Amino acid sequence: MSRERVSLVLAAGASTRMKSKKSKLLHNVLGRPAIYWALDQARWFSDRIVVVVGHQRDELMKVVADYHLDVDIKFATQTEQKGTAHAVQSAFHEIEKWKLEEADIFIMGGDAFLLQRETLEEFSKVHQSTGSVLSLMTAVLDDAGAYGRIIRNERGQIERIVEAKEASRPELAVREMNAGFYCADWNFLRETLQSVSNSNRSKEFYLTDLVSLARNQNRLVQTLTIPYQESLGINTQEDLALVASIFQKRVNSYWMSIGTEMLSPSTVWIDADVELGQGICLEPGVILKGQTKIYSDARIGAYSVIENSEIGQSSVVEAYSHIKEARVGPQNKIGPYARLRPGAILDSEVHVGNFVEIKKSHLAEGAKANHLSYVGDSTIGKRCNIGAGTITCNYDGFHKYETVLGDGVFVGSNSSLVAPVTIGAGAIIGAGSVITKDVDPNAIALERSDQRELKGAAEKFRQRKKREH
């Protein structure tokens, strides 16, 4: 098969109905900008892609430049918005650089990327096997609303597409609509597009006029009818939410098919780049973002949010844990209400319990910080036990300082470790101490006054207070 291929992604339009400062193509869908999903779809057809940009040109080009797969992407700029035919024509100069002879051009909107891969493959097959100069996808709707209508002749062959704005009443009654995906012979496209005129109500150059132009030349136009859902594009925030929910279903179905247990899939959000091992359980409301990786047999508790982090094998993360840019080793027990911040690195069998915050710290095997603690800029040795209410005082208003605990240190509750400070292996810190000086290994260190007791004083205090009323 000597025919070459190019995908054309039309991404020049404004996103006015999103009511957003950001282009709709830069909005986030399962952790990736929308345009990346469009490029994925374009790549199924061809590694050569032309992206037609216009509105927010620079922002889009910058983001597309980071779409780091091995694709040959060229940009064409459509300076004015004169219709889809005009947008396609803007790309000709770039396409010509590939010096193609026989080629097919797949044309899609940058905001319409819900095709299933098999649908696109079927579409190319239909286009190629019938030798049509133009193929397009259609869908059927009870009320086709603002979509272009497919007008067929008595033999059922497509004759033309009429835009809703230009349609007569009987044409508006047609339920088959233009789904907005085209495949065109490159030579046909180049020759015929210049014949498209803008003598219509909107003064736009419609790409869809190609259909009647091809038919007038007695050339074959093919259609493939696809499920309406696959034709959806993003024009409003509500569309964005709908498209996100469709990807959510696809992604969650995939993970369930490899054995992930989730009883409430409609409330679980897994970004596209997340990786899950075998035998994982995700409770209701779990949100996994970015480059997160969960290893096998881990369980993630309800409403936990995990971003750009690793959770090791057989680790249990209890409800409401908030983990960002952290590495959790195997067989950890985390949460509920544990907050792991960037740079938290937990080896195996570490426990981090409720209302504990770990930032930029390394906790070695078997270390525990189970209650109400702040551990920052610290190195915590094996099997250390950090008592409830312990704070590493890592900041003096100017700089951050480090706390180092050797293996097996026991820190009594409500202690303050004023960094920089080193506690030797096996040392014990008495409860409530403020430790400002290094502690020797195996020493007991404490900072504490004598306990004083004023007998009966509480009763007197209460009497006085009551009298004051």
Add this chain to the structure above:
Amino acid sequence: MSRERVSLVLAAGASTRMKSKKSKLLHNVLGRPAIYWALDQARWFSDRIVVVVGHQRDELMKVVADYHLDVDIKFATQTEQKGTAHAVQSAFHEIEKWKLEEADIFIMGGDAFLLQRETLEEFSKVHQSTGSVLSLMTAVLDDAGAYGRIIRNERGQIERIVEAKEASRPELAVREMNAGFYCADWNFLRETLQSVSNSNRSKEFYLTDLVSLARNQNRLVQTLTIPYQESLGINTQEDLALVASIFQKRVNSYWMSIGTEMLSPSTVWIDADVELGQGICLEPGVILKGQTKIYSDARIGAYSVIENSEIGQSSVVEAYSHIKEARVGPQNKIGPYARLRPGAILDSEVHVGNFVEIKKSHLAEGAKANHLSYVGDSTIGKRCNIGAGTITCNYDGFHKYETVLGDGVFVGSNSSLVAPVTIGAGAIIGAGSVITKDVDPNAIALERSDQRELKGAAEKFRQRKKREH
């Protein structure tokens, strides 16, 4: 158009199927009692409203009295429940006070307020333009269940309504049902209602008998068929949940249409009185209650609950934040797990971090309380840094006292500030201190003993403990 208008809201019935102590009309739908939604709908028709009360009369009247818009609401009492015609008749005495001549009366149940405004406008138009003495809404269902059936003659004109309890088998097969909204000519209503009899199986006076009475007089009865969903009323807790979810969809669609981003709208709850600025992002599971106002470009993290509060422009509220009756200024960073309680007032660029509770306190520009703290009854100056684990001890078992920090105070971690106490601007409090006396500006204050160290004592302690086994 010289015809006058009155809306009649039937709200006398018991709510037995709710299994609730509270009238169903007092249940909360997106932050407002159900009856308020009913009154909103009634007001679309007319500013003159009669509410027919009966069960829980006093509670209802009290709540309706606080429906503070500029409406003329009168109450009529239906002492016994003898059917809908009887309920309407109970209102005559009140309606007559307006001394109307030509008038239309819109009759609706107090628990049925899902009409779209355009539907009601279409309905009044149909009623007025055809000059019918009675108009009513119908809906079509595969199985009309317990609803009254619309019986039409061979020309398609409505002849009568037969209640399901009174219907024959062929009548029960009719799919067009009475949706329960009526518009009646006041004179017709007054004259004809007394002819309604209760000689039926239920011994009830049915308002729906008006249809056959009008037809017997050869007078015109009009119908408007509406979507079934708009006819829904609330009889059970399940109905209440369904109605709430319909309003949830309407409200969320509205906010998305003005640019609010929410990827999981089915889990986001926004009360009716909430106001949102431009460019706001609401993550999954966010709940916004009461008179909350979010300014532009703010982002609200997953599962946060915000009630009767303001969130300033470009502020970020991270996951699981719980904010009630608080004012958060612009460019704040709040949460995750931040709790702002009534009277928390945060100026611009304030940071309140995880496991921090703020109550009745003012934090000035740039102040930070990032970890595990309780700040109550306090005034915190600009750029103060409240260390992790700091507690304002504001309560002695009898009274609450105030803590005042000047600008730029640095409070070391795990400190206790025993109120009433004032820390001068620029002062530093050493970690772990209990501060009971005022501190001068720019002073360093601390309360601490010497750190003591018992060399090797930890090891001895462990030996002893092991021997004890």
Add this chain to the structure above:
Amino acid sequence: MSRERVSLVLAAGASTRMKSKKSKLLHNVLGRPAIYWALDQARWFSDRIVVVVGHQRDELMKVVADYHLDVDIKFATQTEQKGTAHAVQSAFHEIEKWKLEEADIFIMGGDAFLLQRETLEEFSKVHQSTGSVLSLMTAVLDDAGAYGRIIRNERGQIERIVEAKEASRPELAVREMNAGFYCADWNFLRETLQSVSNSNRSKEFYLTDLVSLARNQNRLVQTLTIPYQESLGINTQEDLALVASIFQKRVNSYWMSIGTEMLSPSTVWIDADVELGQGICLEPGVILKGQTKIYSDARIGAYSVIENSEIGQSSVVEAYSHIKEARVGPQNKIGPYARLRPGAILDSEVHVGNFVEIKKSHLAEGAKANHLSYVGDSTIGKRCNIGAGTITCNYDGFHKYETVLGDGVFVGSNSSLVAPVTIGAGAIIGAGSVITKDVDPNAIALERSDQRELKGAAEKFRQRKKREH
């Protein structure tokens, strides 16, 4: 009615498509293993049940042994998987032990337990009243996929069932499918099953061949068409999620019907064994697990997770509370962000506030621990007030020790109570104290140094720090 009854639950198959180490019948559906739901359904038909086991035989038998209702369950082992007829035949030896004469055998898959009780009752009625030797349930689907097709003769009588794998193209077009539930005359079953052959493409003994065998004997076969949903079984994780969501709807509908308010029922998960009183409100995202019991008029805040616990009458649990194996008395105020761990026992009018963890402790009437505290292994007297940041230091690295507070103790903020320790009734502990020795009733005890102040030192410190840059 002298006919006896046996239920046969086929539970021998592997669960390969679940991609789980655990049998699909041991997966959790609303807090119970799937097989328990199957046994419930089997019991509606008969208290005599034979479970045919094979894959993971021992694990299944162990779990079924704990299904502690008064049922006579026998196990039969199917060693090889040679088809459904073979599975049924494996049970004959066990059935014969009951020495039945006239009997009906209800046959179901262990993973298909969505029948409504009325459906099964209708089915037995149909079977018995018509005197058929075999009855089966069918359902209708647009595309019956991999299900067996119901082949009827021109009079509409069922003639045979053809498995999808064995079906011709016209047979595949049939929309009526075998729902997989059978009722068979015991003598017919015993006599006829041996005639089933495996001369088909799959070399399996199909139970469905009984239909044509019965028809060849000119015996009556009855069908009952049921809603497709009731025929669903569990083969994949996605099926498991779907079945769980169906039970979620049924359970939530039930609780709403008795008056439980829940505005977002699709996000509320209530395990099957949970009990709810009257007038309870469950906010969005609430998860109630295990043997939890909520008494009347309690309110459970958004996203709270409660497991194997009791919540007393009129108690309020605020958002994000995590309660496990705890007993909360009446009129408590719990949360938000309260964590009650196993052994937390709270009497009436107790308050446990944000970021507070209670473990294995008894809090008497009116006790309060409102902020940032850890209370473990403690007995807290009536009306005690535990200040913010208080920690009971219950662990020395080897053992756990107890803390005892008499009635009316006031513990100042940030205190550490080093167990074992007893604070007498009415005593006051000064803020920030580390209490290591018992305190007398009505005494004031504190551990504190003098507050020192270095005038101007903070300013000098800052100057130095700035110079260092």
